[in-house]
Amino acid sequence: MYAVRKWSVTHARGLNRFYTLFEKAVVGFAPLFRAIGYDRLERPVAAVEHGEKSLLIDCQMCGQCALSSTGMSCPMNCPKSIRNGPCGGVRPNGMCEVKPEMRCVWVEAWRGAGTMGEAPIMEVQPAIDQSLKGRSSWLKVAREKSAAGEAE
């Protein structure tokens, strides 16, 4: 929902804090996830994740969430799905080149970054992995971060 999406950017800092804590909890549950089996969890968790993120940020389920680097403005709502925006086509009033009725996702990202600090938005996001589309970003984080923790 567009209005809620804008609210999320306005409250980017708080939302990011919440997600940071949430991520810790998710990583903490990694052993349980492993016991149940990630494959078995994929569909129900992805469904819950989609429901929650659709409401807050119009999530497109790219499966590799970059929200903490994009001021809580989802880059996949950019019609060009630019993960390192904004492009050079932004209208003088800050609206999207392709969808004039929508504010540029990256103008919004820069607004959200204003509350979160500049460092995260300055990270260059790598090429998107299209094979992760539709999958849960939370389970991916749990799997990767718990594996990284064990490796240390």
Next chain:
Amino acid sequence: MSAAATPPPEDLFGYAIPGPPPAGYRSHGRLEHVLRTGRFAVTAELNPPDSADPWEVYERAAVLSEVVDAINATDASGANVHMSSVGICALLTRDDLAPVLQVSCRDRNRIAIQGDVLGAAAMGVANVLCLSGDSVGVGDQPEAKPVFDFDCMSALETLRMMRDEAKFLSGRKLTEAPKIFLGAAINPFVPPYDFRPRRLAKKIAAGADFVQSNYCFDIDILREYMKRVVDMGLHETCFILIGVGPLASPKAGRWIRANVPGVHIPDAVIERLEAAEKPKNESKKMTVEFIQQIREIEGIHGVHVMAYRQEEMVADIVIESGALDGRKKAQIGIAGLRAQQERRMESIRKRRAAAEAQAKPSTKVD
């Protein structure tokens, strides 16, 4: 900018330095050499033909070739179909001209982009410009599927990996890395203005060796932007070329402002053209003035001239602006240039006639 050890040669060579790239160079191309030897670079855009006739490309290139260091072969800009950038680059390298391959992420996925760049490098293309691309909606075929597998930054990172690490994004090894000077686009003239210099920093981090900007019609915004860029030291790690170009008429200016994404034209510019007796001449004069003002701004290394359907104007603009100072080409003046262009055109016409004459008997045999 880290200047090169090699002393500048008296006159400019053709499109490439003979042999492998000198130490500290990414490519063997003329554009990089001009920039690294501290000269003010001039690039221009070639409007691609809607035709399968190679001579249309050569004729357009002939008008530009005498006054520019590289010719940008656009990649369906504005999402309108034309002859492809790779095709134009193939033709230009055959004629010893220095093209900039433009790669838009709108029409091709990562498999196609990496393959195209290898092919272009094999043909002798030394410069590649990575663009996200205009949306398909603004073009002549809005029914098309937009690809956007990469964005400009991931394209830059991937091409840099191919060049510096001799491998594809997948990690698979290349037996020979493409020696390419990597470019990107900037647009200081649209919001969010305070983020624009930071976005340039990101493009440099992703691999941009040079950048070319969208049309500049507003020197004040450019000055603000460059002040920030110089404060951040970005002009020391990346060559910055600013886009300029004439408007065919005040009406064209209004149309571009309303319909071409990302082109900012202040009212004052259009009013000046409206007040002029000959708007076309006034626009040319204004472009010359812009180039002269742009040269005075710290941190700018060159200009990129875009004269949509007015390529014949580019030579006049470049010479009148004095941008080529210190180079032999600049000393021969407009008349000399016209003569050189005419010789080139004459040679193109002869080759074309010869090619056509050769083609005829074979059709009779069939």
